[in-house]
Amino acid sequence: MAHEENQRFDVVVVGCGVAGLSAAVAAAEAGAKVAVLERSTYDERGGNTRYTTAAIRMKSEEAVSDDFLDVFASNSGYHVQPDFIAATVLDHANRPPQVRAASFTDPDLISFFADEAPSAIAWLKAHGVKFGGIGFYGLTPRASPRIAISGGGLHLIEVMTAHAEKIGVQFFYETTAQRLLQSAKGDICGLSVTARAGGRRTIDCGAVILACGGFQGNAEMVVRYIGAKGRYLRPVALGGYYDKGEGIDMALRIGAAPAGDFAEYHAEPIDPRSGATEPLVMAYPYGILLNQQGRRFTDEAPGPIDASYETTTRAIAEQKQGIAFCILDDKINAIENWRRCVRTDQPPETASDVQTLARKLGFDGTAAEQTIAEYNRACRAGTFNPFALDGLATEGLTPDKSNYAVPLDNPPFHAYPVISSNTFTFGGLKVNTDCQVLNADGDAMPGLFAAGETVGIYYGKYPGATSVLRGAVFGRRAGERAGLVKKSG
Numbered sequence: 001m002a003h004e005e006n007q008r009f010d011v012v013v014v015g016c017g018v019a020g021l022s023a024a025v026a027a028a029e030a031g032a033k034v035a036v037l038e039r040s041t042y043d044e045r046g047g048n049t050r051y052t053t054a055a056i057r058m059k060s061e062e063a064v065s066d067d068f069l070d071v072f073a074s075n076s077g078y079h080v081q082p083d084f085i086a087a088t089v090l091d092h093a094n095r096p097p098q099v100r101a102a103s104f105t106d107p108d109l110i111s112f113f114a115d116e117a118p119s120a121i122a123w124l125k126a127h128g129v130k131f132g133g134i135g136f137y138g139l140t141p142r143a144s145p146r147i148a149i150s151g152g153g154l155h156l157i158e159v160m161t162a163h164a165e166k167i168g169v170q171f172f173y174e175t176t177a178q179r180l181l182q183s184a185k186g187d188i189c190g191l192s193v194t195a196r197a198g199g200r201r202t203i204d205c206g207a208v209i210l211a212c213g214g215f216q217g218n219a220e221m222v223v224r225y226i227g228a229k230g231r232y233l234r235p236v237a238l239g240g241y242y243d244k245g246e247g248i249d250m251a252l253r254i255g256a257a258p259a260g261d262f263a264e265y266h267a268e269p270i271d272p273r274s275g276a277t278e279p280l281v282m283a284y285p286y287g288i289l290l291n292q293q294g295r296r297f298t299d300e301a302p303g304p305i306d307a308s309y310e311t312t313t314r315a316i317a318e319q320k321q322g323i324a325f326c327i328l329d330d331k332i333n334a335i336e337n338w339r340r341c342v343r344t345d346q347p348p349e350t351a352s353d354v355q356t357l358a359r360k361l362g363f364d365g366t367a368a369e370q371t372i373a374e375y376n377r378a379c380r381a382g383t384f385n386p387f388a389l390d391g392l393a394t395e396g397l398t399p400d401k402s403n404y405a406v407p408l409d410n411p412p413f414h415a416y417p418v419i420s421s422n423t424f425t426f427g428g429l430k431v432n433t434d435c436q437v438l439n440a441d442g443d444a445m446p447g448l449f450a451a452g453e454t455v456g457i458y459y460g461k462y463p464g465a466t467s468v469l470r471g472a473v474f475g476r477r478a479g480e481r482a483g484l485v486k487k488s489g
């Protein structure tokens, strides 16, 4: 699309994933003249959303999972001052500034999220997005229910882009937002952007909605915030490479309050040999995980896989070079449908002995043989059942293995290398329930809104299957509210 210098819009949305598209459509439906800036080409648009299977933590289209509020409550911050939490019973405006700006999950935000989820689903459906059930990578039942977007995030991107275009939203592809512009009063009044075709320009507007993802695609920010292990983490799919943290950075630079766990990220175990989208390796509960030194370092089967894989995967990231090796013996082939647990397009390395596997994959084979012998001795008699938590645990082993502990003694042996991917980062901006970005004193920054991964709501462990939903709920709300800020002539 050809650009003119200093074009003016009511609302400029940065990013066109689920959060950006929901925001753009809602703002246009509120009567605003809307532009969407997207750094990728049209064909690659949609960031993480484009690649997600879009599982949603709801038991039906009308209700979130029963554990929805609890799982957020138990991952809402660290050692938060009790009086800060007590003050959240007050209306937002009456809370002390330090409480409004503090980095912990505002219970109002999570209640709003849960309450609005069904209506966001209905709204997307009314725009043509289809929902249904979803398959599962595990053999045991899920810890909590899911619905999903039929056709995944790509379907949402296609449907919502088409609708946005139809109602007059203007898209600017290969255009990267760099800097927020403020009036003398401090209100947001535009953006400085770089277009691949035309260099730097400014776009004037009444409101900006930052919906441009986290910082998983920015190696410098990942190490700065997540620490040295960040150098081993890579986005789980190509879309994550587009999310380079500018939205978070440009808002922090003008005084926005940070929220969300800047030191954490959503971890998924993937095969580093694969370039496929989300090449998961989830078979390790039926074997063991070794590090490069040939040692176990974690309980491979502490509970239901969907509730435990993040902790296990983060432990992998802590190992030397951020890598581990999933070792299985040939009994795995007796488990019906076990390959459902593996989404990598690469076959396992297979050999009649562990030393050969170690040479092929680069771990200490002698130590690995010792570790396997110790593990085999710690396995006890019992009934192995891969389709339930069978409680077949090791005895006297450190660390224990809590389920599926059967000896690895039936060659050939099979091994997958496993690293932690960085599906998305948790650190972001603090917002209120109108998705207005708050400043360091907890006050709304006039004209500045945020949604999706750019907002920080997660601490500690990721409440699985809530990030697409967060993009839809908060994106829609940001669009509705920003659409009211109509300032252009």
Ligand SMILES: Cc1cc2nc3c(=O)[nH]c(=O)nc-3n(C[C@H](O)[C@H](O)[C@H](O)COP(=O)(O)OP(=O)(O)OC[C@H]3O[C@@H](n4cnc5c(N)ncnc54)[C@H](O)[C@@H]3O)c2cc1C
Binding pocket: 014, 015, 016, 017, 018, 019, 020, 037, 038, 039, 040, 045, 046, 047, 048, 049, 050, 051, 052, 053, 054, 055, 056, 153, 175, 176, 177, 178, 211, 212, 213, 214, 236, 237, 239, 240, 242, 243, 244, 245, 246, 247, 277, 278, 423, 424, 451, 452, 453, 454, 464, 465, 466, 467, 468, 469, 471
């Ligand atoms: C493979 C995979 C599987 C997943 N599975 C699930 C799941 O089952 N359930 C779930 O809830 N979540 C899942 N997630 C996470 C979820 O998909 C994302 O967190 C969510 O879609 C993010 O939406 P978003 O709109 O905030 O960001 P994104 O979808 O990443 O969109 C951000 C957009 O902003 C653009 N952008 C970035 N910076 C700029 C800039 N400076 N200027 C202009 N444009 C910019 C990007 O190019 C991108 O198009 C998965 C993610 C992946 C990758």
